[in-house]
Amino acid sequence: MTGRYVVFSHGLESGPWGTKISALADVARAEGFEVESVDYRGVRDPEARVTRLLAYCRACQGRLILVGSSLGGLVATASARLLRAEGLFLLAPAFYMEGHDRLRPAPPNCPVEIVHGWRDDVVPIENSVRFAREYGATLHAYDTDHRMHDRIRELTYLFEFFLARLDPLVSTLEVQEEGS
DSSP states (O other): OEEEEEEEEOOTTSOTTOHHHHHHHHHHHHTTOEEEEEOOTTOOOHHHHHHHHHHHHTTOEEEEEEEEETHHHHHHHHHHHHHTOSEEEEESOOTTOTTOTTSOOOOOSSOEEEEEETTOSSSOHHHHHHHHHHHTOEEEEESOOSSOGGGHHHHHHHHHHHHHHHHHHHHHHHHHHHHO
């Protein structure tokens, strides 16, 4: 497989084609990306999820954007450098959470955009603020909860803009690689 891919990583208590992922997948398809969503149901260990994501993305030859929600955000971030992802779009990522101490978010080498809810009672927004400050990520905070189902429209707008912003960056990287 060659082309442009958006690969989704869902949260601990959700599935590969939940409400947010389905809405964002429609945006990615409209922007010309092939869309995949890894099924982590039954896999609670974050490191095992990273292994699954790395194996899943082996067949994705071309441009790769990772999208992760909650635990899937931590998994996508931990995998981004190894997969040479060109962008990370994260929804309430489970950074710095007790119980996931062995898997710390690594500094990504690509643009990162985070969306988090002020009323999130699962993953404190302060964790995303900390990550954004440490690694220069863009952070959007909304008056919503962890699931963000009342903000789907905003999420799709942000994601569409994120993908559009990556296009000029990706074109520049491709020209540099050709000239090497």
